[in-house]
Amino acid sequence: MNIDSLVLLAIALPLMGAAFNGLVGLFAPGYRSNKTLIGTLGTLCVAIPFAIGVLLFIQFDHDAHITRAFTWMSAGDFTADFGYRVDQLSLLMMLIVTGVGALIHIYSIGYMRDDPGFWKFFAYLNLFIFAMLNLVLGDNLLVLFLGWEGVGLCSYLLIGFWFTDLKNSEAANKAFIVNRIGDFAFLLAMFILFKDLGSLDFDVILAGGASLAPATINWVVFLLFIGATGKSAQIPLFVWLPDAMAGPTPVSALIHAATMVTSGLYLLARMSSLVLLAPGVMTFIAIIGALTAIMAATIAITQNDIKRVLAYSTVSQLGFMFMAAGVGAFFVAIFHVMTHAFFKGCLFLGSGSVIHGMHEVEHQLEEEGHEVHLDPQDMRTMGGLRKYMPATSITYLISTLAIAGFPLMSGFFSKDEILFKAFEYGYSGNGYAWFVWVVGIITALLTAFYMMRSYVLTFRGKERWPNADRIHPHESPASMTGPLWALAVLAIVGGFLGLPGVIAHGDLNWIHHWLGAPYGGPVAEAVVAEHEASFIVVEWILLILGGVIALVGLGYAWRVYNRDGIEFDQKLAIDFRGLYTTWANKYYWDEGYDKAVVKPVLGLARRVMDPFDRYIVDGLVNGLGSMVRAFSSLFKYLQTGVVQNYAVAILFGVVLLLGLIIFG
Amino acid sequence: MEIPVDWYLALSAILFLLGVIGVLFRRNVIIILMSIELMLNAVNISLVALSQATGDVSGQILVFFVMSVAAAEAAVGLAIVIAIFRNKLSVDVNDFNLFKH
Numbered sequence: 001m002n003i004d005s006l007v008l009l010a011i012a013l014p015l016m017g018a019a020f021n022g023l024v025g026l027f028a029p030g031y032r033s034n035k036t037l038i039g040t041l042g043t044l045c046v047a048i049p050f051a052i053g054v055l056l057f058i059q060f061d062h063d064a065h066i067t068r069a070f071t072w073m074s075a076g077d078f079t080a081d082f083g084y085r086v087d088q089l090s091l092l093m094m095l096i097v098t099g100v101g102a103l104i105h106i107y108s109i110g111y112m113r114d115d116p117g118f119w120k121f122f123a124y125l126n127l128f129i130f131a132m133l134n135l136v137l138g139d140n141l142l143v144l145f146l147g148w149e150g151v152g153l154c155s156y157l158l159i160g161f162w163f164t165d166l167k168n169s170e171a172a173n174k175a176f177i178v179n180r181i182g183d184f185a186f187l188l189a190m191f192i193l194f195k196d197l198g199s200l201d202f203d204v205i206l207a208g209g210a211s212l213a214p215a216t217i218n219w220v221v222f223l224l225f226i227g228a229t230g231k232s233a234q235i236p237l238f239v240w241l242p243d244a245m246a247g248p249t250p251v252s253a254l255i256h257a258a259t260m261v262t263s264g265l266y267l268l269a270r271m272s273s274l275v276l277l278a279p280g281v282m283t284f285i286a287i288i289g290a291l292t293a294i295m296a297a298t299i300a301i302t303q304n305d306i307k308r309v310l311a312y313s314t315v316s317q318l319g320f321m322f323m324a325a326g327v328g329a330f331f332v333a334i335f336h337v338m339t340h341a342f343f344k345g346c347l348f349l350g351s352g353s354v355i356h357g358m359h360e361v362e363h364q365l366e367e368e369g370h371e372v373h374l375d376p377q378d379m380r381t382m383g384g385l386r387k388y389m390p391a392t393s394i395t396y397l398i399s400t401l402a403i404a405g406f407p408l409m410s411g412f413f414s415k416d417e418i419l420f421k422a423f424e425y426g427y428s429g430n431g432y433a434w435f436v437w438v439v440g441i442i443t444a445l446l447t448a449f450y451m452m453r454s455y456v457l458t459f460r461g462k463e464r465w466p467n468a469d470r471i472h473p474h475e476s477p478a479s480m481t482g483p484l485w486a487l488a489v490l491a492i493v494g495g496f497l498g499l500p501g502v503i504a505h506g507d508l509n510w511i512h513h514w515l516g517a518p519y520g521g522p523v524a525e526a527v528v529a530e531h532e533a534s535f536i537v538v539e540w541i542l543l544i545l546g547g548v549i550a551l552v553g554l555g556y557a558w559r560v561y562n563r564d565g566i567e568f569d570q571k572l573a574i575d576f577r578g579l580y581t582t583w584a585n586k587y588y589w590d591e592g593y594d595k596a597v598v599k600p601v602l603g604l605a606r607r608v609m610d611p612f613d614r615y616i617v618d619g620l621v622n623g624l625g626s627m628v629r630a631f632s633s634l635f636k637y638l639q640t641g642v643v644q645n646y647a648v649a650i651l652f653g654v655v656l657l658l659g660l661i662i663f664g
Numbered sequence: 665m666e667i668p669v670d671w672y673l674a675l676s677a678i679l680f681l682l683g684v685i686g687v688l689f690r691r692n693v694i695i696i697l698m699s700i701e702l703m704l705n706a707v708n709i710s711l712v713a714l715s716q717a718t719g720d721v722s723g724q725i726l727v728f729f730v731m732s733v734a735a736a737e738a739a740v741g742l743a744i745v746i747a748i749f750r751n752k753l754s755v756d757v758n759d760f761n762l763f764k765h
Binding site for chain 1 (some may be wrong): 688760
């Protein structure tokens with residue numbers, strides 16, 4: 001098979017899987033109970049594209065290959081094709097999406113087994129993979145946007161998967177509406193690009209970008225970034241992501257940690273040569289990223305819901321990626337996207353395994369007739385799970401170390417590369433990068449602290465659920481622990497794809513060589529000042545500093561939470577009084593939006609739209625009705641129901657006609 | 665002595681008018697049906713008279729059609745009257761006002 005048909009097959013398979021499981025499940029209820037069949041089909045429809053991705057990766061010969069499926073629309077001199085681009089960046093994203101996606105599909109077979117909506121879940125997941133592949137493989141902004149909206153839709157469907165609970169539907173609505181704001185900016189950016197360049201193809205945009213007026217470039221990059229803040233959960237549009245944890249845990253792992261939320265970074269990396277032309281906006285991106293990172297990290301310290309800790313951690317890590325993009329190191333951002341997909345996917349799946357186990361405890365308690373309400377996601381009722389769920393515990397610990405930046409784990413390399421790039425960019429005379437660097441260091445410390453906190457509270461110490469001496473959870477089935485191990489291994493070794501510059505002068509930094517424009521890749525990067533030979537000492541110091549910070553954060557959390565358990569939170573609350581309250585209340589963003597946006601809009605609706613509806617819209621409709629009635633009441637007395645009256649009318653009519661014929 | 669055709673036509677007109685008045689002003693539905701028969705037969709008279717005056721036989725043939733239609737009409741009409749009577753126990757057209765607004 002040639003490349004074209006392979007690419008199209010990879011994109012079509014998840015769609016076919018979604019259509020088959022969705023439609024057959026919808027119209028043939030008997031099919032729904034074939035869970036093994038549904039799960040296998042769904043998984044194959046992602047695993048085969050992954051295999052295709054690997055094949056394309058092996059065959060790849062350093063030239064972007066463009067596949068045109070068919071012309072999507074053609075109007076005047078504007079055409080948009082369903083064109084797909086296979087190059088270094090899209091291949092890497094495709095491998096992440098389908099690889100992690102396939103693992104999470106396998107995991108879902110175990111996790112969702114008892115859910116009556118099993119078929120629907122797999123149909124949605126496959127649809128998501130289809131949309132995501134469109135997003136990363138699209139050759140023009142329009143196909144990318146199609147995927148962008150598609151993943152948004154799937155995100156909405158899957159957050160509200162258990163829609164019978166109003167809270168979940170509200171979370172889904174919130175995600176959808178907040179993303180709309182970002183999407184609107186994205187649309188505007190596309191309009192501007194189309195107006196000035198006449199095409200949305202990447203080749204045209206990236207080649208013609210330099211010829212645009214500086215103000216235009218600034219606006220385009222700014223609007224694209226606003227679009228990215230929606231999808232990738234940055235200030236000010238991040239508020240939907242923590243609430244999105246209402247969805248099933250595999251969804252949180254796949255969509256809200258590993259793939260969809262990183263599409264904003266993909267967009268910036270794809271547009272990197274354009275972004276580099278707007279240094280002012282880059283400053284903005286870096287600062288927003290840094291603020292988001294530290295804000296989310298401080299909130300994460302105070303959260304007790306295991307998935308919310310991970311959600312804020314995701315927001316924080318996304319902030320790191322935007323910091324990298326803001327200092328012009330787009331390939332590092334993509335590197336962190338990749339390692340983050342591994343360890344955060346593993347962490348979320350691990351939390352799912354824990355929730356699975358705590359559900360079991362809840363059921364056992366209910367069977368014994370206890371009237372306890374146990375929140376299976378609350379870390380305050382966990383503890384000591386290490387004994388009962390060894391595989392989950394070990395993989396969670398590995399990923400915790402990886403995200404914290406424990407030396408030689410994947411997060412160590414990617415996060416240090418971000419911090420180093422910020423430092424280097426500051427060193428090259430861009431003042432704001434220093435700020436980003438300092439914030440990044442503090443956030444890295446906080447990350448290590450809150451992640452170890454979540455590990456210790458969940459897996460170590462005493463069991464805190466009721467009747468813990470008799471009732472305890474069990475390890476999840478192999479379909480769930482298998483993906484955990486696979487992701488944990490990736491979380492350990494993934495970092496070696498991007499070895500830092502101190503080793504062989506960066507010649508072993510595979511990801512840089514693969515993606516970077518200096519080596520013929522599609523991802524441009526900022527020019528930095530030439531280093532003196534002694535700079536390597538600074539690099540070593542920074543590398544060691546990164547490791548030390550991770551160890552300090554991890555070690556401190558390990559010590560205090562093993563010693564005091566959950567009570568240490570109270571100490572923190574007392575020590576940091578006002579700050580801690582602010583963190584625990586998530587900096588009052590939701591309350592602020594409620595006051596600043598939601599309430600005024602609803603108030604306006606009540607005060608303006610309601611009368612408008614009642615008197616103008618309704619008035620128009622009702623007025624039309626009563627007008628017809630009034631008009632008809634003039635004539636209704638003609639309908640006497642007395643046949644002879646009608647006969648008289650006929651007679652006069654006939655006489656009149658005859659008169660006309662004879663005398664007319 | 666030949667009776668001029670005008671007389672026949674005058675008779676026909678008078679009978680027709682009587683029929684119209686009967687249909688319009690009588691309340692008894694049976695009488696109304698009879699008045700309709702009267703109108704039809706008034707037309708028949710003029711048809712026959714004119715046919716005889718002009719020597720064209722087609723007018724007389726038309727009369728047969730009219731008579732057979734009249735018979736059918738009477739049968740259907742009376743059947744309807746009986747059906748209504750069963751419902752309303754009345755033959756007064758003022759009681760038949762289902763179509764009133």
